[in-house]
Amino acid sequence: MPRPKTALPLAVLLFAILLQPLLAAPGDVDPTFSADVTDFGGGPATIEAVAVQSDGKILIAGNFYNVDGVESIGVARLNQDGSRDASFTSPLSTPTVFALAITASGKILVGGNFFLASPTIRRFLVELNDDGSVSDTFANLDSPNFDTSSHIVLSIVIDSDGKILIGGSFYFVANVPVAGLARISAGSLDTALGTAAGLQNDTTGILAVRAIALQTDGGIVIGGQFLTNQTTPQTKNFARLNANGTIDTTFDNHGTPNLEVVYALAIEEDEQILAAGSFDTIGGVISPRLARVNPDGSIDQNHVAINIQAVPFALRLQPGGKILLGQTSGEINGQERNGVARLNPDFSLDPFYPSPGGVNGEVHALALPADDEVLIGGRFPTVAGLARPAIARLLDGPVVVTPPQFLNLSTRLRVQTGDKVLIGGFIVTGNTSKKVILRAIGPSLGPFGVTDALANPVLALHAADGSLITINDDWKSTQQTEIEATGLAPQNDLESAIVATLAPAAYTAIVSGQNASSGVGLVEVYDLDTAADAELANLSTRGFVETGDNIMIGGFILGNGTGDSDVVIRAIGPSLTPFGVADALADPTLEIRDANGALLATNDNWKDTQQSEIAATGLAPSDDLESAILRPFAPGAYTALVAGQNGDTGVALVELYRLP
Template sequence: MLTLALVGIGHADPGDLDEDFNPATNGLVRAVSILPDQSIVIGGDFTVVGNTTVRSRMAKYSAAGVLSSSYTPVANGGVWALTPLSDGTLYVGGQFTTLAGATRIRIGRLASSGSIDTSFDAGNNVATASAIGAIEPQLFSGNIVVGGPAGVEKLQQNGGSVSTGVFTPVLCSEANLGVTNISVLSDGRYLLGGLFTASGSSTDGVDSNFSDRILENGKADSVYATNIYGGVTAQTLQADGRILIGGDFVQVDGKTKPYLARLTYTGSLDSTFNPVVDGPVRAIAVQADGKILIGGDFNKVNNVVWPKLARLYANGDLDTTFDANFAVSTNSVYGISLQADGQVIVTGMFTVINGVQRQFIARLENGDATGWFRATSPTSIRWMRGGTAPEAETVTFEYSKSGGWTSLGYATRITGGWEISGVTLPAECQLRAFARTKSGNYDGSTSLHMVTQAYPSPVAMITDASGTEIADGQSKDLGFVGSDAVGSFDLILKNPGTGPLGGISAYFVGENASRFSLISGLDSTTLEAGASTPFEIGVSAANGEEVTADLVLVSNDPTTPTYTITLTVEGTDPKTGWLWKYFQVTEAEGSAADEADPDSDGQSNAFEYAAGLDPTDPGSRFQVTAEVSEGMPLIRFSPYLSGRIYSVETNTTLESTGWSAATGLVTTTDGAGVFTGDEPVSGKRFYRVVITRP
């Protein structure tokens, strides 16, 4: 009997299950928070993880999915909300009355070790008979805003209640079902979502059902008014300030709009966003590229069977490239949390995903998160974010010169990222940034993602000849190369950073690496801040052959010390290769036509191709001189190139007829051709060089 062992190796697709992450809790996971060090804290109703390990409603995992053996806080009731701070502490909200061995009624704060933070004790300052289901911090005051079945309240950094008159939200007295999610905006206002039915008053003059925006003092924001018929259990912001809402509602602004909608800045319905789902949406997460993840109790999206979890394009169309393969019979998804690398943590009542057991929590693969963080000048810092990176609600920047961190404040949104300007950085310092994102069930928790960078710091960037960036990890199709010669392609190395880029070297790797070479450039070992240098690579390929190799650039860029791009070139016939090199086309048309003379040097494209010239440069010319040496014709011409046959013809006039081959010998020296005739010159003679390119 013959037995074969087969091993499959493949690339994970967006939505595929991450087999390395399996907390396997014995109860519902209600809260998820991704900490600045990329570790993951979960909270909920569970008392066991990994099927056998005791963890009382809280557990911590590394980014790789390994359970922390030392992080063991105990809560005597459900944990509903988690929110981290940049100092490593973590706010915990829920139904408990003790946390990590201390009396903490519905809310407490843990140190990074998981022990109780004794400097925060809210006592009974949170409304009785409530649970904390949402927590959001304020950067500068140190206060936090908490929400739950009793409404919304603000607490001081030590847990004390913010006095009446300073924060008097009308929502607290009129809420009857609760606040499930809160967003603290960079201007101090709060965006609330939940199951409350009114938030206005006679003094505010504004009523907003189920979604509201209030000022820092708790008063209603008169600019924002909603008319929603049904609860908002998920709510998050897009980069453009519009607000995505999900829940049990069936109408918005009097229009049928069940379960998922988008609001404008003022709270009115955005009529341009029209996805259709057939069940409640419980969680929403937005990627930096604008795509939208939704989870809930639906089975169809835009009339396509797509149960429980889906990704939409920004316009509301279904993105079928992300498929978690939930079954229609699967229970609801309640929470979506995006990691910094774009991986997706989902929580809910499910126990199986795509036929694989996953109890209440799972992690799914996703595409690549992209971005960079650096000072672009001594007064400006940027954090560009793209791909599957989580869209941030707020971003803050800090610097450290000699221990300790100083806040530079909230960053401002710019296209593709965040920026702070008008700051004065020390001559040398460390920089870091934090992005706060929504996470957990009903978007009631938050995560805090961190990046760091030294200042000044060099940055390596490769672009094509037009200046378009080819980012680390990206591929670039350079086009075509003629099969008769080594083709050359121009690239540019730039240093948009603030320090010298040094230690520069480059090489090729891969199956076709021997077909690629560095022709020129990259000779300097240092590239100053803001400078750039072109470099040229050579590639050879047979007609119809595609060759690929990785170009690896090594430098002192602290973020990308080895910068790798994949280059592809297709071999073609000599004429097409020449057309591509100079015109980026494959047909002799327009300015690339044989008879055209785009550089106005009097030499047609057909001649310049035969002669091996640059048809776009009037200085690239075929040079011919004639003289008589010892009575014999001596014709010098350049350039003299391989792959061509050079001959000389003679005539007594310049008429088009009457030309005949001149006898003699053609030799070459120093890239030039020399024709030495063997027939004496008598009278007036004209000579011309004929180039034949097979």
């Protein structure tokens, strides 16, 4: 088939744009992670604990009923992208969970305020197998002789010997009077710890060990709301115990005042203790919300946090001694830090923060799946303006963020003859060749409501100099096995397809009708090797734009990356005339829609909106009546529709350019 004389200028209108990876700012929301966690009836959920398994899967626990619309009460497991792991099923019937831990053998410890009757009674502490079923451990920890319905486990820590320490609001374990703190060995209460700490209710009637941290010498540091009767004056809310549970009387720190709670603890490399909570003073020293405590119990007054308005609920140490806080909203040293903050070892503020706006709520749990990632859980609907109900993953730069690239480019319109055939152009950029499949679709459009579909499309692939690379009519006539292996074989034998490995350059795909027939056709190109150091840089399709269902419809799919890609989409008409195109569309209009058909943007005459932004890209149309839209696109499928103003018809060009 002779090549139309006007196809070559298509390559002139295209150019390669090489994209460079971007660096995520510390604290940016990871766009590749999203979980749908809700309470009963779809209300807001709260995540109280997060733990990461050795395989990278994420355990969450708290007050919620559903994950991804599936019942998952109180505890669930997520895949690394945030989707629900269907291989894990929660055994709980009440969603009141506050603590998680993972044993060396991979068992899952869950603590809270719940009751399991089967296979044997479990209250406030249960060990789960990998699939969420209840293990045989802890069967003898119940206290049937006492009312333990209000008992709550708030914290779980595993020591180097595999023994489990639990803290919370409880008074009996295995019928033994143990208040607030217990140690479990081989599934049974370790009576060596016993009741030596002498923990009791504070002056408001509350006993709650909310945090436990273990020191290398066997010391046990606890924080929360409690009194101990073994020191004079009494220690409140913060104490260090010896390995046998007795109060360490050499630790010269009597905690915080009444109602000033210690919520989180961490042990630094030099055995100094970090304590965080709602306190203003600790050990008699003003150190609002965060303090560093020396091994002897004195406060390190060289590093005193000043003007922390938020209340920290969670604390994690990161490499280099940086201090990560999960908290309420508020300022630190005069700077906004809603929900999450990070301090340097000297307590100065680190830039890590999900801008803009931070977390819209409270962060109760932190986890560090990798050096460049932070998981936050709590009670919040959004993070940095993005929907992230109850859990989000933050990037900790420098992190390479590769914008998504074009994986599929397609255009549908009515294919005619001569200069009005369907002409699709694309560019391969990069340092190596790209394997693609091109398709010319016609008959299989009929079931989708397309009338007058092109009965027998013919597909020809041309190089940038206009030379013919290959042609196909009826896809099974050549490359049938190779085409079928891609999983993208056309549904109708009369449709055409070509599999080709193309060096970086510009290419043109021309769709025409066999025997000069006409009808609605679709030209497509798919990336078959997204791992290659090459990509489909842009798309340009030219054809005759009619009205109604026969306007020009260009589709594209972005993927194989993170974040958003800025894309310029143009609808070109009048400026085609100097290239010998007769009957060019006089005044093209442009609409962008998402995969659900929702309108994202529209333009008629590019200078009417975004004039300065589009001009700055160097891709401004040369005629004021032509249209252009610049916007960021997340990974997904989109459609660009080109029509004529006031129902005009004519030859037009739709172009997609992905910007650096």
